[in-house]
Amino acid sequence: MEPTGPLTGAEIVCESLLKEGVDVLFGLPGGAVLPLYGALAKYPQLRHILVRHEQGASMAADGYARATGKVGVCVATSGPGATNLVTGIAGAMMDSVPMVAITGQVPRPAIGRDAFQETDVTGITLPITKHSYLVMDVADVAPAIKEAFHIARTGRPGPVLVDIPRDVLAADKTEFIWPEQVDLPGYNPPSFAHPALVSQAAELINQAEKPVIITGHGVLTSQASPELLEFAEKTQIPVVSTLLGISSFPTGHILDLGMAGMHGMAHAILAIDQADLLISLGMRFDDRVTGSLKDFAPNAKIVHVDIDPSELGKNKKADAAVAGDLKCVLQQLIPQVTPNVHIDWLRHIESLKGEHPPIQIRETEELLPQHVLRELSEATKGDSIIVTGVGQHQMWAAQFCAFQEPNTLITSGGHGSMGFEVPAAIGAKLGRPEKTVWSVAGDGGFQMTMCDLATAVENNIDVKFAILNNGSLGMVYQLQDLFFDKDYFATVYTGNPDFVKLAEAYGITGIRVNEQSQVADAIQQAMEVPGPVIIDFVVKEIDNVYPMIPSGQSAKQMLEESTPKRIDY
Amino acid sequence: MSQNGHQHTLVALVQDRPGVLTRVASMFRRRGYNIASLAVGKSEQLGLSRMTVVVNGDEDTVSQVTKQLDKLIEVIHVSNISNEETVVRELALIKVSSATANRGEIIQIVNLFRANIVDVGSQSMVIEITGEEDKIQALYNLLEPFGILEMLRTGRIAMVRGQSDGRVSDSIGIDLYGAGNGHGEIRAV
Ligand SMILES: Cc1ncc(C[n+]2csc(CCOP(=O)(O)OP(=O)(O)O)c2C)c(N)n1
Numbered sequence: 037m038e039p040t041g042p043l044t045g046a047e048i049v050c051e052s053l054l055k056e057g058v059d060v061l062f063g064l065p066g067g068a069v070l071p072l073y074g075a076l077a078k079y080p081q082l083r084h085i086l087v088r089h090e091q092g093a094s095m096a097a098d099g100y101a102r103a104t105g106k107v108g109v110c111v112a113t114s115g116p117g118a119t120n121l122v123t124g125i126a127g128a129m130m131d132s133v134p135m136v137a138i139t140g141q142v143p144r145p146a147i148g149r150d151a152f153q154e155t156d157v158t159g160i161t162l163p164i165t166k167h168s169y170l171v172m173d174v175a176d177v178a179p180a181i182k183e184a185f186h187i188a189r190t191g192r193p194g195p196v197l198v199d200i201p202r203d204v205l206a207a208d209k210t211e212f213i214w215p216e217q218v219d220l221p222g223y224n225p226p227s228f229a230h231p232a233l234v235s236q237a238a239e240l241i242n243q244a245e246k247p248v249i250i251t252g253h254g255v256l257t258s259q260a261s262p263e264l265l266e267f268a269e270k271t272q273i274p275v276v277s278t279l280l281g282i283s284s285f286p287t288g289h290i291l292d293l294g295m296a297g298m299h300g301m302a303h304a305i306l307a308i309d310q311a312d313l314l315i316s317l318g319m320r321f322d323d324r325v326t327g328s329l330k331d332f333a334p335n336a337k338i339v340h341v342d343i344d345p346s347e348l349g350k351n352k353k354a355d356a357a358v359a360g361d362l363k364c365v366l367q368q369l370i371p372q373v374t375p376n377v378h379i380d381w382l383r384h385i386e387s388l389k390g391e392h393p394p395i396q397i398r399e400t401e402e403l404l405p406q407h408v409l410r411e412l413s414e415a416t417k418g419d420s421i422i423v424t425g426v427g428q429h430q431m432w433a434a435q436f437c438a439f440q441e442p443n444t445l446i447t448s449g450g451h452g453s454m455g456f457e458v459p460a461a462i463g464a465k466l467g468r469p470e471k472t473v474w475s476v477a478g479d480g481g482f483q484m485t486m487c488d489l490a491t492a493v494e495n496n497i498d499v500k501f502a503i504l505n506n507g508s509l510g511m512v513y514q515l516q517d518l519f520f521d522k523d524y525f526a527t528v529y530t531g532n533p534d535f536v537k538l539a540e541a542y543g544i545t546g547i548r549v550n551e552q553s554q555v556a557d558a559i560q561q562a563m564e565v566p567g568p569v570i571i572d573f574v575v576k577e578i579d580n581v582y583p584m585i586p587s588g589q590s591a592k593q594m595l596e597e598s599t600p601k602r603i604d605y
Numbered sequence: 606m607s608q609n610g611h612q613h614t615l616v617a618l619v620q621d622r623p624g625v626l627t628r629v630a631s632m633f634r635r636r637g638y639n640i641a642s643l644a645v646g647k648s649e650q651l652g653l654s655r656m657t658v659v660v661n662g663d664e665d666t667v668s669q670v671t672k673q674l675d676k677l678i679e680v681i682h683v684s685n686i687s688n689e690e691t692v693v694r695e696l697a698l699i700k701v702s703s704a705t706a707n708r709g710e711i712i713q714i715v716n717l718f719r720a721n722i723v724d725v726g727s728q729s730m731v732i733e734i735t736g737e738e739d740k741i742q743a744l745y746n747l748l749e750p751f752g753i754l755e756m757l758r759t760g761r762i763a764m765v766r767g768q769s770d771g772r773v774s775d776s777i778g779i780d781l782y783g784a785g786n787g788h789g790e791i792r793a794v
Pocket residue numbers: 425426427428429430452453454455477478479480481482504506508509510511512
């Protein structure tokens with residue numbers, strides 16, 4: 037229904053959100069943004085999820101966006117509300133997630149006077165947003181929101197912040213004019229790439245004897261999984277993924293080599309080390325993937341395809357650098373590449389797998405996080421969405437879980453924000469209600485954002501929380517174990533709450549698991565109970581995550597063995 | 606004028622909006638690029654400004670700077686004109702200490718440089734000079750013995766020469782999607 041008659045700034049925001057197809061937003065009100073909440077109350081089509089902490093709002097918007105490919109929206113008031121969004125916005129920037137953050141600002145006459153709850157939020161977020169707006173005129177509200185969504189979702193996606201002073205939101209009734217198109221002369225994201233560059237890439241691909249594909253988040257954001265599959269199958273080139281590339285290519289496919297990087301699979305790391313061509317698709321040669329840049333893929337020529345030209349040559353020089361949208365570029369490439377079997381190379385990689393068996397679990401009576409993730413993968417058959425925190429549990433989830441469908445692993449990669457596991461899972465479930473959503477949580481990360489359990493309960497958002505409770509900041513403990521003389525300072529939690537009682541306190545089901553034998557049943561039970569469930573997997577022995585390439589090193593320094601330690605907490 | 610050592614001259618056409626300069630400066634700071642000078646003012650087009658940025662660094666760095674600048678939403682076009690025929694100017698105001706006794710000598714130097722005296726006081730004179738950086742530096746060196754009280758410089762502005770086709774700076778492409786090969790090469794199109 038089109039609005040009739042003039043509207044306030046806040047109503048214009050709501051109408052604009054409807055125009056952009058928004059159905060859910062995450063936020064928490066305060067004085068400066070209150071006129072917007074006044075309007076939201078009259079727009080039930082815009083489902084507002086009231087969070088307990090604004091970091092939860094930005095991270096839920098992130099999880100929603102990654103799960104759906106749509107723009108995630110979060111709302112906060114000025115000052116502390118806006119600054120609480122920051123970690124979630126930074127994460128969306130690092131991982132190229134489409135997000136629009138709307139913040140209230142103090143009224144225009146108060147700006148610059150250090151008014152109550154005045155924070156220069158466009159200033160604070162300048163380096164962690166793709167773009168931002170401070171809307172100083174009610175006539176600019178609709179164009180700013182239209183541009184914000186356009187910028188957030190197109191090209192290399194990212195977060196855009198729209199800061200609106202209270203008196204603009206409350207401004208006198210104005211006619212709502214939805215611009216026909218955006219006016220952004222300096223913003224022209226590419227689609228198809230220059231044919232000469234595509235041919236150059238095709239030639240390198242057709243000549244290669246030991247090629248490897250490495251995928252990044254760009255494959256997912258450009259929805260290029262079908263093209264990737266066709267390309268890999270036609271050329272018979274094995275596919276390695278970065279952490280964020282996981283789920284762009286089906287786990288278990290004959291060409292799938294799993295994850296590379298600091299905790300990647302040994303055979304994947306060695307394949308890159310020995311390759312004569314690395315086809316890098318929508319990835320940015322992040323240091324967690326490459327370790328020492330000069331020793332990464334030392335024998336390989338590089339084909340690099342990215343939608344953001346500034347990624348080409350930023351960290352690693354390419355022999356064919358192709359700026360374009362991956363889906364388009366793969367469509368251009370597929371007819372130009374010749375079917376090839378690379379039979380010796382594929383056999384060699386098989387033998388690498390034999391010599392370095394992928395992810396094994398050591399013999400023990402104790403319950404290990406790896407047992408949980410193996411069972412979880414069995415139970416979900418790659419059909420659930422897995423959202424993780426950051427740390428050991430994240431790496432084991434990436435190593436052990438199978439993924440069959442794009443965007444089914446949701447994890448904070450570039451920013452590595454602990455606490456992501458709770459709100460991002462809530463956002464993912466709201467975006468994909470038909471999917472089972474598992475939050476694979478660390479006890480550390482979970483406690484950073486567990487306030488938003490209440491949000492899940494209140495809105496009956498059916499997320500299953502699997503806390504891999506090792507009573508420690510396990511990943512940092514591992515670093516101390518390996519590189520800081522086993523000086524385990526400030527990494528053991530001795531006062532964790534009883535997570536089962538916590539579940540009860542929120543009125544939801546809590547299950548404790550101490551034994552390997554209980555894991556499968558607990559997972560099954562959690563999936564049968566409607567609504568949120570917490571499983572507290574109590575892990576008493578802490579392993580390090582292997583394989584591991586220590587920071588800044590290369591495949592040659594890969595560590596593969598495991599030394600368990602008993603942890604007392 | 607070709608590039609001066611490791612200095613590169615970029616000309617950017619940008620939307621004249623609040624915060625554009627902050628975005629540019631913030632990008633330079635956060636990525637650790639080294640700006641030698643930055644000058645900005647209105648262009649011939651309504652609502653658009655033109656910036657001249659002088660950056661220090663090797664070819665790879667300047668290629669990154671160019672792409673990162675171009676990535677800013679409000680930046681419409683960036684040209685690396687370091688290897689082009691250009692007109693380069695800077696303006697400086699120099700306040701030099703002068704008494705009646707040495708005024709004539711200073712005037713002679715100023716005339717030699719075709720600079721202007723724009724203010725004369727009992728203790729000082731203000732000299733305005735326009736030219737390339739070298740010329741300004743040369744005048745500065747000659748005036749230094751008299752005692753320099755104050756100096757202000759605008760930073761470099763640069764424009765490609767019109768040649769026979771009346772070309773403009775914006776026609777000097779950074780070819781982000783075509784011929785650039787990620788090796789830091791920026792080609793004119
Ligand atoms: C917000 C934040 N603070 C600190 C860190 C550094 N850090 C990385 S992993 C980690 C430990 C995480 O502990 P937990 O969530 O229990 O997961 P575990 O490694 O034990 O599986 C820490 C502290 C981080 N990534 N994010």
